[in-house]
Amino acid sequence: MYVSMEVITMLATAATLLVAIVSGFGWMITRMDARFAAQDAKYEARFDRIDDRFDRVDDRFDRVDDRFDRLEKRIHSIELEMTGVRVAVARLEGPTPRLMMVR
Incomplete structure (x- = not known):
């Protein structure tokens, strides 16, 4: 079986293109994972600061x-x-005067 040089070149080009696409996709996924990890760390740090602030506010409320x-x-x-x-003052003042005198 005779395979021409053009067919071999096309197969090599297709294989190279396939490898390039797969490696590009892998590189993109790796970058996305790194970005997601950075964002997760950023949000976790922010939530930790907010949780600390809530704890300080709870301590102040306590x-x-x-x-x-x-x-x-003290008021009680x-x-x-x-x-x-009041009882002592009432004893000092004596009974309240009546309008009619009792005989």
């Missing part, structure tokens, strides 16, 4: 909540003291 609890305890103790003061 501290403010503790302050409110202490303030509520002042209410108890005021009740005692």
